[in-house]
Amino acid sequence: MQALFDHISKFSKLTPAAIKSMSAVLQKIEIAKGDFLITEGRVCNHVYFLEQGCVRGFYNHDGKEITYWFAFENNLVMSFYSFSTRKPSVENIQLLEDAVLWAISYDDLQKLYDKHPEIERFGRLMNEHYYMMLEERFVRNHFTDSRTRYENLIAHTPHILQRVSLGYIASYLGMTQETLSRIRSLA
Amino acid sequence: MQALFDHISKFSKLTPAAIKSMSAVLQKIEIAKGDFLITEGRVCNHVYFLEQGCVRGFYNHDGKEITYWFAFENNLVMSFYSFSTRKPSVENIQLLEDAVLWAISYDDLQKLYDKHPEIERFGRLMNEHYYMMLEERFVRNHFTDSRTRYENLIAHTPHILQRVSLGYIASYLGMTQETLSRIRSLA
DNA sequence: TACTTTTTTTGATAACTATCAAAAAAGGAA
DNA sequence: TTCCTTTTTTGATAGTTATCAAAAAAAGTA
Numbered sequence A, B: 001m002q003a004l005f006d007h008i009s010k011f012s013k014l015t016p017a018a019i020k021s022m023s024a025v026l027q028k029i030e031i032a033k034g035d036f037l038i039t040e041g042r043v044c045n046h047v048y049f050l051e052q053g054c055v056r057g058f059y060n061h062d063g064k065e066i067t068y069w070f071a072f073e074n075n076l077v078m079s080f081y082s083f084s085t086r087k088p089s090v091e092n093i094q095l096l097e098d099a100v101l102w103a104i105s106y107d108d109l110q111k112l113y114d115k116h117p118e119i120e121r122f123g124r125l126m127n128e129h130y131y132m133m134l135e136e137r138f139v140r141n142h143f144t145d146s147r148t149r150y151e152n153l154i155a156h157t158p159h160i161l162q163r164v165s166l167g168y169i170a171s172y173l174g175m176t177q178e179t180l181s182r183i184r185s186l187a
Numbered sequence C: 001t002a003c004t005t006t007t008t009t010t011g012a013t014a015a016c017t018a019t020c021a022a023a024a025a026a027g028g029a030a
Numbered sequence D: 001t002t003c004c005t006t007t008t009t010t011g012a013t014a015g016t017t018a019t020c021a022a023a024a025a026a027a028g029t030a
Helices: A002-009 A016-025 A080-085 A106-115 A117-141 A146-156 A159-163 A166-172 A177-185 B002-009 B016-025 B080-085 B106-115 B117-141 B146-156 B159-163 B166-172 B177-185
Strands: A027-031 A036-038 A046-052 A055-061 A064-071 A075-077 A092-095 A099-105 B027-031 B036-038 B046-052 B055-061 B064-071 B075-077 B092-095 B099-105
Touching: A002 A046, A016 A099, A016 A106, A016 A117, A046 A106, A064 A075, A064 A166, A080 B117, A099 A106, A106 A117, A117 A146, A117 B080, A117 B117, A146 A159, A146 A177, A159 A166, A166 A177, B002 B046, B016 B099, B016 B106, B016 B117, B046 B106, B064 B075, B064 B166, B099 B106, B106 B117, B117 B146, B146 B159, B146 B177, B159 B166, B166 B177
Parallel strands: none
Antiparallel strands: A027 A099, A036 A092, A046 A075, A046 A099, A055 A064, A055 A092, B027 B099, B036 B092, B046 B075, B046 B099, B055 B064, B055 B092
């Protein structure tokens, strides 16, 4: 649990009272590689802090699984859309490694926001942070060919290469596995 | 100014005191088509509420201007990265039409966040909202060919077609102007 | 209106990427 | 290790998109 509070403190200093309130509703979860954290069609009722492990987010399109993000240690994990809107998730979240997570329910989080402004500030800054990361990724992918997208991955998020198989990475980069393989062989 | 508070109230109810505080620091700005709101290399010190008009965000890459977003009435406009991190902007924001905007400075906004939790809540929810919109756009563009991206534009944001010239739209969709023209002619 | 400038379209070609099929390599289990 | 399964690579081909060049259409101005 300490890793979570260390992470939060980088964004917003929590008072002891806020830490106490949050600790009281945190739930430790340990699940195995291959299991699902969230499946499409269900409302995402928890946000998870990933203490150990690695997960992928994917959706089904034309009978194919399209993996479009990965999360690693110290990332927050949820179906953002479903959690925020309370509508059924369109995405699935699956463990790529055995993992240790800490969960907070939607309702508990709203209560924490109401009670502790520092926690709401953390939420605001967290949203800003994730927005900027998504924007950065969007811009790097916009109008760029497959080779450049792969080179951007090597330059900016090389840890993905070390923990995720190429099929998922190709999907993440928006190209087929064959294309990614050829790009690598000609590197 | 009323349009701004109407917009805010859809996300978070503000107390009269919060409205008063915010009104006191709002600055009305009227600028002409073609002018710049933000230019690269400078820190973005204001967030703007676009009451009337239309703007584009673009960056320079390999000697070309890449337009990657548009904003219209009731949108918040800023260089998100620069405003949040206080670092120089990498993007430019230019008026596509004469516009009326309301500006709040970074420092004033931080004070409002400190003083009025409902305003910070608005900020959090706003960030969530923009994150979801960006994610939706990202997913729709991921792994989809030019024709489908154009069809998605027609289906989800047709107002862009009515107010923006095709050259900018092609850039927004991540294709050349020639390709967009051909897609349209074969529609 | 006539003229100028900007925007959009069309044509020809080359480069890039997906698809389908199959082989090779790597990883796991007994 | 050997066998089986999964992952990655290679080959051939077709479809998609960028590029360069130029024409046509539309918009703005005197």
